[in-house]
Amino acid sequence: MKVLKKILLFIVVLVVLVIICSLVYFNSLKPKYSGELELVSIENKTDVYFDEYGIPHIYAENEQDAMVALGYVHAQDRLWQMELIRRIAPGRLSEIFGEDMLKNDKFFTSLGIEEASQKSIEKLDVTSEVYQLTTAYLKGVNQFIDNGATPIEFTLIGINKEHYQLKDIYNILGYMSFSFAMAHKTDPLLSAIKEKLGANYLKDLNIDVDSKTALIKNSKSDIKNYANIVASVSDIMKNSPVAPFVGSNSWVVSANKTSTGNVLFANDPHIVYSQPGTWYEAHIVTPNYEMYGYHIAGVPFPLLGHNRNYAYGLTMFENDDVDFYKEENHPSEKNKYKSKGGILEYTIVNKTIKVKDAEAVVISVRNSHHGPIVNDVLDGISQTEPIAMSWVYTQQDGVVLDALHTISRATNMEDVKKGASMIHAPGLNIMFGDASGNVAWWAAGKLYKIKSNSNRKFILDGASGEDDIVEYLDFSENPIAENPEWNFVYSANNQPDTISNTLYPGYYLPEDRAKRIVELLEPKNNWNKETMATMINDVTSSVAPEVIQEFTKILDYNSFSKNEQRAIDVLQLWDGSNTIDNVAPTIYNKWIYLYLKNTFEDELGEQLFTQLMSTHLIKRTIADLIKNDAAIWWDNVATENVFETRKDILSESLIETVTLLEKQLGKDIKDWNWGKVHTLEHPHPLGTIAALKKYFNVGPFPIKGAREVIDNRGYEYNDSGLYNVNAGPSTRRIVDFSDIENSISILPTGQSGNPFSKHYKDQAEMYNKGEFRKMKLNKEEIINSSTKLTIQPKNE
Structure with a gap:
């Protein structure tokens, strides 16, 4: 018995010592x-x-x-x-x-x-x-x-x-600049859609395809190449720990x-x-x-x-500060390619990547005069059709650090404007206000032109030189607003007005947030800090009720079941607000996803449809396409001898919405609260390990807001019926x-x-x-x- 007591005492002392040491260490x-x-x-x-x-x-x-x-x-x-x-x-x-x-x-x-x-x-x-x-x-x-x-x-x-080291700071600014870009998600995708389906399908997506536009002629194998570029870069950005x-x-x-x-x-x-x-x-x-x-x-x-x-x-x-160029290899010399000025040689950079618990990997990256050949570093890209990525950030002198110093040490509005003019990439809207009563907005970024008959939304022709940059614009031609007569400036990533007599190409977001901001700001002349705080938390969409109105005016209400009619009633009475207790956002977001899926997936296939859903382009399409009864996309090409209409697709999507929500959340529509499906968790890189998740991650929480309202939330549309928020106000x-x-x-x-x-x-x-x-x-x-x-x- 004495031996047992000594053993137990030793264990107790050991546990106490471990606890004390742990507390000292963690402290x-x-x-x-x-x-x-x-x-x-x-x-x-x-x-x-x-x-x-x-x-x-x-x-x-x-x-x-x-x-x-x-x-x-x-x-x-x-x-x-x-x-x-x-x-x-x-x-x-x-x-x-x-x-x-x-x-x-x-x-x-x-x-x-x-x-x-x-x-x-x-x-x-x-x-x-x-x-x-x-x-x-x-x-x-x-x-x-x-x-x-x-x-x-x-x-x-x-x-x-x-x-x-100093180079770490510059590298960080370079990564930040690339993380802003959307071209890598969009240009190859649009080229793939054009090659697979033709220009008519792009016109319904508000992609201008001029018959005179010099579009590079591609083989059908390019479709897979372009799709894989989008898939690879999207996976890389999702996988980024920052x-x-x-x-x-x-x-x-x-x-x-x-x-x-x-x-x-x-x-x-x-x-x-x-x-x-x-x-x-x-x-x-x-x-x-x-x-x-x-x-x-x-x-x-x-x-x-x-x-x-x-x-x-x-x-x-x-x-748009990233363009893709299809280069044309020399027919017999593998390290050479064609250009307007004649045959050029790829510059080759060898780099060694150290890998934990594995052998180091050596990669060879070819560079044309346009930029690095992405085929060399992305999975599933054919080597016979080299695609170069041209990016303003690496082609112009980088003084972003100097610009940030200038802006943060300004003494007046002109100093901040000067700092904005120094930023070549990424493209930023610099917003300004001061104690002297000035308000201003400057679009910062090195803007440029290519020939008017070239379309930067597609893979460009690298060999002819016809699609190369012909002019960089002076900062004075960038869009600005300084003390405008309407007494406010704003930005919600929407399309700016004309630049150098043209609408500058980009990957702008739809008007939803911009429309709501202007709708709230314009009529009111007694703003204060409290009302501004309410506005920055606003969760109401001005566009969603218009989308519902467009749908409900063409539907046959009596053709739906009782629960489907209840869902329609909820949507028709909805003011566009996205609070956690609201039911309408749950119905609306499921219906929007199914409307898009039933409209696009039959033509595009699963991979291209998934990629399209990750672009800003699809957000711009939701409200526009639903008004276009003649859009070529409405027909389901998987059905024979039936030409589906807008009414068919939208009604079918509503029926599927109610069926799936009943299965997910129960028969009673009152239980379909937005907070049950719309949640936010802040992930730490080590939170992917189950045992560490609760110590490093924060959340999950039911959360207000939605896509493209002022209190903006990013989430993927998929078949799960869950909207795991991945982005929002930082x-x-x-x-x-x-x-x-x-x-x-x-x-x-x-x-x-x-x-x-x-x-x-x-x-x-x-x-x-x-x-x-x-x-x-x-x-x-x-x-x-x-x-x-x-x-x-x-x-x-």
């Missing part, structure tokens, strides 16, 4: 939000106050000290995120995740981002403020890497920390339309949800500078920001120049990417409810509600 991984710290490269004592949501308010004697502090605190909250995002462009994800990421690495390393980064760095003036401040930020990041706690993700995966940008809203209201007589600014960029989220907030104050900014991982200058004088934000322009931000110290914002989960931080998910509930918190600028208020980390200079 050591938490970010340091208070106390003292010594850092080299800081000249003076710097105070960092972390407010109740973990946002650092950095008070420094000069900007270099502030940037060292920013680099350190950014890294302690987001080093894992920073590690992932810097690995994408140079193709280094396979080093830590193994062969699952090899497809991503092959593609991104072929794009030339790293080479473009090196060119930009070589042209940097090392005496410039941009260089000095960026270097200071890197010194802060690297001191945390050297002396701070190792994030648990590094330990679980088994990777070592590495110093951040969230791409997908859309955005912003509007700025002049003093003439507010109750206070001051400008109001609103912005909510739409980004794929992830944990941690995209933005890291930081407030910097020096004797000569102040900015409350929103940073992406690893970048020293904020993409969004405001101070007491001005506010700026962004949405995606959605302009922050909601309202800046009130009548009460600048009480401007408001929110993040989807929390400020910290450290799962042991209390700020890992402390904003999630507020975000889901559409609530806000302050973006504090008042020093006394900040001190009274914060913990304090004092950073002292340390001798090197």
Whole structure:
């Protein structure tokens, strides 16, 4: 018995020791939000106050000290995120995740981002403020890497920390730029549809196909090639561990339309949800500078920001800055191809990709004068028909970092405009408002023209030179609005007005959000912060009820069953609102999916239909096609001797909708609440492991909103009847120049990417409810509600 007691006592002591050691270890991984710290490269004592949501308010004697502090605190909250995002462009994800990421690495390393980064760095003036401040930020990041706690993700995966370098920042900006692009999802797909079905099918999709347009003549084998390009790149972007940008809203209201007589600014960029989220907030104050900014991982200058004088934000322009060219190989010499100027030789770049637990992979990427040959790095693409990808980002000098510095250090509206003019890619709408009463919008991006008889929505002819770029436009020709007479500016990724006397090609989103924004802004002249907060959370579609009206005016109501009639009644009484308790959105979204599937899949087949559903084009098609009774798509080509009409397809889709929802949610329509099928979960890369999911992921939650309402949510349409939200507002931000110290914002989960931080998910509930918190600028208020980390200079 004594032996048994000793054994039990030993086990108890061992368990207690394990618990104590675990607590000590896990506590050591938490970010340091208070106390003292010594850092080299800081000249003076710097105070960092972390407010109740973990946002650092950095008070420094000069900007270099502030940037060292920013680099350190950014890294302690987001080093894992920073590690992932810097690995994408140079193709280094396979080093830590193994062969699952090899497809991503092959593609991104072929794009030339790293080479473009090196060119930009070589042209940097090392005496410039941009260089000095960026270097200071890197010194802060690297001191945390050297002396701070190792994030648990590094330990679980088994990777070592590495110093951040200048090229990492440029590579991150390159990845961000590519994540905005839509051409890779759309151009090859439209070429495949044209080859398979003919130009008449494209006209019903509002794709202008001029009979005079010089379209490259392709063999039928191209259909598979083009489809596989879309499928491969789409899979790569979905597989990316760092969230791409997908859309955005912003509007700025002049003093003439507010109750206070001051400008109001609103912005909510739409980004794929992830944990941690995209933005890291930081407030910097020096004797000569102040900015409350929103940073992406690893970048020293904020993409969004405001101070007491001005506010700026962004949405995606959605302009076309990627084109695909079909090259023509030399008939006998495999490394040569035809061009307008004669026979040219492919330049070949060999790259080695390290793979965890496997042999390194060496890839050879050919480049034509248009760009990299995607056949070399994408699966299932025939090598006999080389397709080159031309991308403005790698073809022009990259000064995006300088542009962000210029915008975030502006002293007036012209400075911000100058910064906007420096951005060649990605295409961005820069939104602006200030304390002096100015409002403005500038479309940033290097726009260009090809010949008028060429159509950039298709694979272009690389051999003839007829489809090559003939002119780059000066920034003065980009669309802008400065203090317009209608007293507001806005963007919802919709088509801008004419540029250089033409509608500039792009992958613009439908009018839904834009229409709702204008519908709300135009009639009202007493806007304030509270009404603006309501508007940025608006979940009502102006277009969906019109779509329902178009359908119900042609249906035969008495031909439907009782439950089908009840569903029609619900839709007819619907005001377009998408709250979690509403039933109509559940019926509407299922019906829309089936309407699209029954209309397009018979002609396209499953693969092309699935790819079409991932484009902005299909969103633009929903409302337009339903009005076109003569559209060629209505006929189901799988049925013999029957010509289906619009009424047939839409009615059939309604019947299927009710049948499937009864099976999924029960017979009682009152139980078909939107929140049961429309949910949001914020995924961490390690959340794919079942045992770790509950520790790293945040959610799932039933969530309001829907596709293409102001409170925009992204989700896939598929047969499941579930709408797992994958994208939406990455922050909601309202800046009130009548009460600048009480401007408001929110993040989807929390400020910290450290799962042991209390700020890992402390904003999630507020975000889901559409609530806000302050973006504090008042020093006394900040001190009274914060913990304090004092950073002292340390001798090197």
